[in-house]
Amino acid sequence: MDDDLTKRIASHPKYQELKAKRTSFGWWLTAAMLVVYYGFILLIAFDKELLATRMGSGVTTWGMPIGLVVIVFTILITAVYVRRANNEFDQLSDDITKAVLK
Amino acid sequence: MKSTTKFALPIAAAMAALIAAGSAFAAGGDLGQAEKQATNWTAISMFGIFVLFTLWITKWAAAKTKSAADFYTAGGGITGFQNGLAIAGDYMSAASFLGISAAVMASGFDGLIYSIGFLVGWPVVTFLLAERLRNLGKFTFADVAAFRFAQTPVRIFAASGTLVVVAFYLIAQMVGAGQLIKLLFGLDYMYAVIIVGVLMMVYVLFGGMTATTWVQIIKAIMLLGGASFMAFMVMAQFGFSPEALFAKSVEIKTALAAKAGKSPEEAAKIGFSIMGPGGFVKDPISAISFGMALMFGTAGLPHILMRFFTVPNAKEARKSVLWATTWIGYFYILTFIIGFGAIVFVLTNPQYLDAKGGLLGGSNMAAVHLANAVGGNVFLGFISAVAFATILAVVAGLTLSGASAVSHDLYGTVIKGGKSDSAAELKVSRITTVCLGIVAVILGIAFEKQNIAFMVSLAFAIAASANFPVLLMSVLWKGCTTRGAVIGGFLGLISSVALTVVSPAVWEATLGNPKGSAWFPYTSPALFSMTIGFVGIWLFSILDTSKRAAQDKAGFLAQQVRSETGIGASGASGH
Numbered sequence: 001m002d003d004d005l006t007k008r009i010a011s012h013p014k015y016q017e018l019k020a021k022r023t024s025f026g027w028w029l030t031a032a033m034l035v036v037y038y039g040f041i042l043l044i045a046f047d048k049e050l051l052a053t054r055m056g057s058g059v060t061t062w063g064m065p066i067g068l069v070v071i072v073f074t075i076l077i078t079a080v081y082v083r084r085a086n087n088e089f090d091q092l093s094d095d096i097t098k099a100v101l102k
Numbered sequence: 103m104k105s106t107t108k109f110a111l112p113i114a115a116a117m118a119a120l121i122a123a124g125s126a127f128a129a130g131g132d133l134g135q136a137e138k139q140a141t142n143w144t145a146i147s148m149f150g151i152f153v154l155f156t157l158w159i160t161k162w163a164a165a166k167t168k169s170a171a172d173f174y175t176a177g178g179g180i181t182g183f184q185n186g187l188a189i190a191g192d193y194m195s196a197a198s199f200l201g202i203s204a205a206v207m208a209s210g211f212d213g214l215i216y217s218i219g220f221l222v223g224w225p226v227v228t229f230l231l232a233e234r235l236r237n238l239g240k241f242t243f244a245d246v247a248a249f250r251f252a253q254t255p256v257r258i259f260a261a262s263g264t265l266v267v268v269a270f271y272l273i274a275q276m277v278g279a280g281q282l283i284k285l286l287f288g289l290d291y292m293y294a295v296i297i298v299g300v301l302m303m304v305y306v307l308f309g310g311m312t313a314t315t316w317v318q319i320i321k322a323i324m325l326l327g328g329a330s331f332m333a334f335m336v337m338a339q340f341g342f343s344p345e346a347l348f349a350k351s352v353e354i355k356t357a358l359a360a361k362a363g364k365s366p367e368e369a370a371k372i373g374f375s376i377m378g379p380g381g382f383v384k385d386p387i388s389a390i391s392f393g394m395a396l397m398f399g400t401a402g403l404p405h406i407l408m409r410f411f412t413v414p415n416a417k418e419a420r421k422s423v424l425w426a427t428t429w430i431g432y433f434y435i436l437t438f439i440i441g442f443g444a445i446v447f448v449l450t451n452p453q454y455l456d457a458k459g460g461l462l463g464g465s466n467m468a469a470v471h472l473a474n475a476v477g478g479n480v481f482l483g484f485i486s487a488v489a490f491a492t493i494l495a496v497v498a499g500l501t502l503s504g505a506s507a508v509s510h511d512l513y514g515t516v517i518k519g520g521k522s523d524s525a526a527e528l529k530v531s532r533i534t535t536v537c538l539g540i541v542a543v544i545l546g547i548a549f550e551k552q553n554i555a556f557m558v559s560l561a562f563a564i565a566a567s568a569n570f571p572v573l574l575m576s577v578l579w580k581g582c583t584t585r586g587a588v589i590g591g592f593l594g595l596i597s598s599v600a601l602t603v604v605s606p607a608v609w610e611a612t613l614g615n616p617k618g619s620a621w622f623p624y625t626s627p628a629l630f631s632m633t634i635g636f637v638g639i640w641l642f643s644i645l646d647t648s649k650r651a652a653q654d655k656a657g658f659l660a661q662q663v664r665s666e667t668g669i670g671a672s673g674a675s676g677h
Contacts, residue, residue: 006660009667019666026229033229037222041393044215044379045386051211052378058345059352061377067214071221071431078225078427082420085233090417093667101669 008100018092022085029081033074040070139463141288144483145490149287152324152491153301159316163309170524173310173531174241174506175411180315182418186425188315189409191322192499193220193400193426194433195275196282196492197558199325202434203469206441207449210351210376213441217434219393223400224427231401232423233416234577234665242503243407243569244511247576250657251584252650253520256572257511259591263569264404264507266595268500269545270561271405272538275500276546279493285463286470286486291550294490299543302498306505306535311412314498321495324488326429329436332469332485335476336443351376351445358449358459376445391629392559398632399562402569405503416668437469444468447475497542505534556607559626563602567594567631575639577665580658583651586643594635601627 009015044051051063167173180188198220206213239245244260276295283294305313340346356373364372400406410419448454454462454471461467473485509531514522522530572591575582601622602608609620643651664670 003660005669006663009663009669010659015663015667019662022666030226030229033222033225037218037393037397038390040218041215041389042386045389048379052374059349059374059377060345061211063211063214063378064344064348067211067218068435070218071435074218074221074225075424075428075431078228078424081225081229082424085420086417096667097669 138284145486148487160309160313163312167310170527176311180412182421185422188318189426190429191318202437203440207444207468219396223397236419261507268504274557295546303539333439388625392626395628398566402565508534567598571635589642590639593638598631
């Protein structure tokens with residue numbers, strides 16, 4: 001890719017939009033994942049009793065659904081990113097390609 | 103289980119490290135020095151069928167493996183779904199299956215906390231690296247890390263990072279194979295190491311990435327299928343009510359504790375302890391450090407990163423991580439059910455227990471005995487064959503990534519200055535594959551009696567402290583320079599190895615120094631060595647005023663444009 005093409009793409013408004021959107025979305029979701037996982041670990045580290053509390057009259061504790069939620073959250077947050085990237089971001093990327101490579 | 107003689111697969115490794123760190127998480131996760139069992143012909147024949155089938159695939163793949171691109175990345179022709187299964191296959195090792203289910207059987211909820219750590223790195227890989235890797239790279243992660251830098255030093259660093267990670271991972275897998283074959287097939291240790299070495303060489307040598315990927319996919323399907331069946335059979339016994347399964351498990355654990363001479367109150371407390379966190383997260387720094395190694399190590403494992411180059415574009419790369427995350431998450435839920443199932447169906451059945459009430463063949467046999475309990479002898483054979491096939495597939499992937507680092511990064515770029523032809527690179531990869539195969543067999547034999555429990559957690563820590571920071575900074579930070587990346591990367595690599603050596607898992611458990619003498623008290627070095635890696639890259643980049651540094655920074659724009667849009671990406675279609 002030559003310098004001229006690079007500059008043309010870099011100055012394209014849709015490129016600026018793509019870069020800004022993807023970068024902030026990626027970091028926000030990364031932060032969300034970190035908060036959920038380390039929140040879970042710190043919850044265990046500082047308040048073991050909470051997760052070992054029974055939910056009802058049975059033996060099932062709050063730890064079980066919370067652990068499951070962390071797993072499901074991990075999968076869902078990945079899906080959220082992939083869905084937006086495969087539609088919106090790829091569309092922007094295609095638009096840029098069409099605009100600069102004629 | 104003697105804590106001085108253990109070997110490790112990923113789970114066992116980390117767990118043993120935790121045991122050494124003074125955790126109460128003592129049972130499970132560690133295959134120990136396995137006792138040889140009676141020869142299991144059902145398992146051996148099932149494994150034989152798997153091998154014949156994979157060899158047939160290798161033959162088919164060999165006809166398609168003509169260029170270096172075919173060898174390294176299957177010509178970029180793998181779909182996102184297929185690659186997702188293959189990544190999941192790379193990640194679901196024999197130890198995750200046997201080790202986590204055994205840990206759940208022993209400690210319940212703690213096993214779940216542990217498995218979650220292995221899952222949470224995947225979103226981070228997706229958000230920050232997957233598509234950028236695909237857009238910038240061609241064959242190895244060094245293609246990405248060295249994109250705008252001076253090739254020689256960065257490639258030398260990346261190849262070192264790759265080979266060190268691969269070596270530690272490989273030793274753990276080879277020794278694991280040897281212990282498992284005694285346990286599952288009732289054959290000698292030596293056979294396992296040689297069988298694994300030879301088959302792995304055949305797959306990689308002739309079938310390259312195509313064969314390795316398909317072996318991985320088949321194994322992933324077999325493992326997911328087998329584990330699903332076991333979890334289904336367990337849940338069916340309890341009318342698909344988790345509460346009923348948990349209640350029965352607590353009852354059994356309580357009864358076992360009472361039988362062991364505890365007072366009724368104590369027994370009830372012990373029985374119920376499987377429902378909440380136990381000793382796994384004792385010290386928050388160890389927990390966070392270990393979590394970081396798992397989370398960011400995933401994003402720096404060379405054999406995993408290489409998989410992003412086997413798909414045709416960024417879209418498929420994203421799909422593949424989503425599939426991988428889904429399968430791996432599902433798999434950890436299954437192992438959790440299997441662990442509880444083992445409490446109910448294995449711990450209560452004298453057929454599976456020795457005189458002292460322990461599991462026949464060691465604590466890691468939980469899933470294997472459960473296979474027999476829910477599916478009879480044939481299913482037991484199937485699960486044993488799957489466990490062994492798992493190691494074989496992981497070893498093949500590791501060897502391929504090691505061979506690529508040598509042939510593409512060291513030979514192709516450093517020695518030949520990027521001017522080698524595809525045929526010559528292919529030849530070097532094949533020679534390297536044979537060398538790595540022989541070295542792996544020799545190391546597997548040499549480490550048979552060694553305590554190598556720390557090796558896989560070390561591989562994750564190195565990947566998180568050396569490969570990951572260099573990759574992330576080179577892709578996302580304009581100010582990163584060749585000097586910063588190379589010095590910071592090596593600092594991360596050296597500090598993670600050094601801190602592991604002076605941690606309890608190596609200093610006390612492996613080197614035999616007295617308890618409490620370890621200089622570094624935590625389970626994993628990642629919190630510290632990752633910081634050293636990142637700070638090193640930052641510091642030596644901002645201090646770098648060389649001509650090369652200006653060139654490195656000037657190259658950022660072109661790199662960023664390509665990483666964001668995929669324009670100019672290798673194998674991208676349409677232009």
